[in-house]
Amino acid sequence: MTRIANRYAVERVLHEGRRSSVFAVRDERSPIRELVLKRLEAVDGRSLTSFTNEFRFLSDLAHPGLCRALDLASDPEGRPFMLLELAPGAPLTSLPSLPPRAVIRDLLVGVGRVLSYLSGQGLVHFDVKPDNIVVRRADDGRLDSVKLVDFDLAAMVAARVARRGTMPFVAPEVLSGDEAVDHRADLYSLGVVFYELLTGELPVGRFPPPSAKVSVDVRLDEVVLRSLEKEPERRYPHASELRSEIESVQKAPAPPADPPRFGRARGEACRNRGEPHAARRERSRLGGCLFAALVLMGCTFALSWCLVGTTPRPAEFDVSGLSHEHALLERAVLEQDAQAVRRAVINGVDPRAAVAGKPLLDHVIAWNDVDLARYLLAQDPGLAELTRWGRRQVPLELAILTGRAEIVDLLLAAGAQPNGQRRHEIARALAVAPRHAGRMIASCVAAGLSPNERFHVDPVLTIAIVEGTDEAVRTLLELGASPDGANGGEPPLVAAARVGRVDVGLALLDAGASTDRTDPAGISALMLASGGGELELVERLLRDG
The missing domain is CATH 3.30.200.20 (Phosphorylase Kinase; domain 1)
Structure with a gap:
């Protein structure tokens, strides 16, 4: 195996x-x-x-x-x-036929709740589609659970990689490269999913409302069509409104009809569609909110990489072979019960013991439980340097990667060494830190890490520039990082020109960066800035060069 x-x-x-x-x-x-x-x-x-x-x-x-x-x-x-975690069930695309109308509505309401949560976190999924919606049905046919999986595209956008999506689920504003994309792009994608669930076809080109294709509650037409508006301003403003519309339809559902096969006419989905009627702009608020809930639900599924399974209930935990106290600790960790974890340690469980497959402190870092981390480190300061998988990671690196600034300070105070064997990886983690980058960099530099550290061949400053972490760039320069980097790798100024960071390039020149440095392939910042149309940076390079 x-x-x-x-x-x-x-x-x-x-x-x-x-x-x-x-x-x-x-x-x-x-x-x-x-x-x-x-x-x-x-x-x-x-x-x-x-x-x-x-x-x-x-x-x-x-x-x-x-x-x-x-x-x-x-x-x-x-x-x-x-x-x-493993999500229970299977993707929508693996179902042999579309679920009944009532199940479809339940599914969309559930996704709507998740999308409401996600939009409240300021996140856009960018790839809501049936493949990324995992559902499980109970023995009686009712919907048991629904989850969104795959955060790949959301993560790429955060890393400033070009937005992509899966046609025809991607919203028009995403295709056009609009920088002002928000959660309504996910509502459009969910609208496409909803249309296909109802009709077995895709809403491509000129398409009729769902009720013109199958026997369906006409109120759902309003929800679907509003979600599929080309202009984001005409869609539901929030997933909660879409969800409330669907819930209102659930209270008085239309007679069910036999569902078509899922994906039945993907190759001929665009045929014989009529133009949506002019009254689309006058849709009732009820219909609009209904579809918004549907859209919200689909986006939520795509957002969470939860593929096929779920955390068992405590009664199902296999704790055979463990001591009573260790078994309680195992359960407490899987339930994220900080008080129970503390009691188990007080009662004698070794805080260095592996729990659910990894060190206890790693779980606490993932929860961002500062008080519990402080307690564990007070019991055993050596936890700060505890490694795993043949020194593949230390707690300090994990805390930096997940942006746990207060826990980073606790680890450093307990003796974690940012300039030890893992200094290269710790420097890279600081360069891509999701939040509190400046504070964590300052703490690690004060504890001995060089601001000119490298990861592989590139200076950590170059990595921070490429990844777009402004706070990390600013702090590294303030703490003495060389604006030229060190010998080898891609010079920071070249990196700034390559990724179009004109403001960073100007700041590097202000800090004394050399204009004649090139990357290993002989490419200079001037060549890249000229090719990218970065006129302000080109003028400055010519003036300083």
Whole structure:
């Protein structure tokens, strides 16, 4: 059987791609449940940033319609991977036929709740589609659970990688490259999903309302058509309104009709569609809110990489072979019960013990429980330097990657060494830190880390510039990072020109960056700025050069 990082037994392959692979695995050290392991195959600066962004998004979210991110680590070959909860059920596209109308409405209301939560967090998924909506139905046919999976595109956008999507689910403003894209793009995608669920066809080109294709409550026409408006301003402003519209239809549903096969006419979905009637602008508020809820629900599913399984209830935990106190600790960790964790340690459980497959402190960092972290480090300061997987990661690195600034300070105070064997990885983590980058960089530099540290060949300043972390760039320069970087790798000024960071390029020149430095291929900042039309930077380079 294939194993990853010498401990995760691969039970089945869920996805294999050039960029990443996804597996259903079981942790041999704590085989309580099946997990999802997503591994980055193509490791470069931007893909690594989007990968850590994806983990950050998921680790910060807590909603029944989303799957928790459990861990971020790397295998012996240096390929990073994340562990996620498994979502129960199967993607919509794997269903042999469309669910009944009542189940469709329940599904969309559920997604709407998740999308409301996501929009409240300021997140856009960018890839809401049936493949990313995982559902499980109870024995009586009712909807048991629904989840959105795959944060890949949301993470790419955060890493300043060009937005993409899956046609025809992608919203028009995303295709046009509009910089002002917001959560309404996900509502459009959910509208496409809703239309296909109702009719078995896709709303491409000129299309009639769903009731013209199948027997369906005409109030749903209003919801669907409003969600599919080309201009975001004409869609539902919030997913909560869409959800309330659907819930109002549920109270007096139309007679059910036999559903068509799912995806029945994807190849002929655009035929014989009539232009939506002119009254679309006058849709009732009821119809509009109904579809908004549907859109919201679909977006939420795509947002959470929760592929196929879920955390078992405590009564189902396999704690055989563990001491009573350790079994209680295992349960407390899986339930994120900080008080129970503290009681278990007080009662004698070793805080260095592996719990649910990883050190206890790693769980506390993921929860961002500062008080519990302080308590554990007071009991055993050596936890700050506790490593795992053959020194593949230390708590300080994990805390930086997840933006836990207060815990970073606690770890440094307890003796964590930012200038030790993991200094390169710690420097890279600081450069791509999701929040509090400046504060964490200052703390680590004060504890001995050089602001001119490298990750592989590139200066950490270059990595911060490429990943767009302004706070990290500013702090590194203030703390003495060389505006030219060190010998080798891509000079910071060249990196700024390559990614179009004119403001950063000007700041580097103000700090004394040389204009004649080139990358290993001989490309200069002037060449890149000229080719990218960055006129202000070109003028400054010519004047200073």
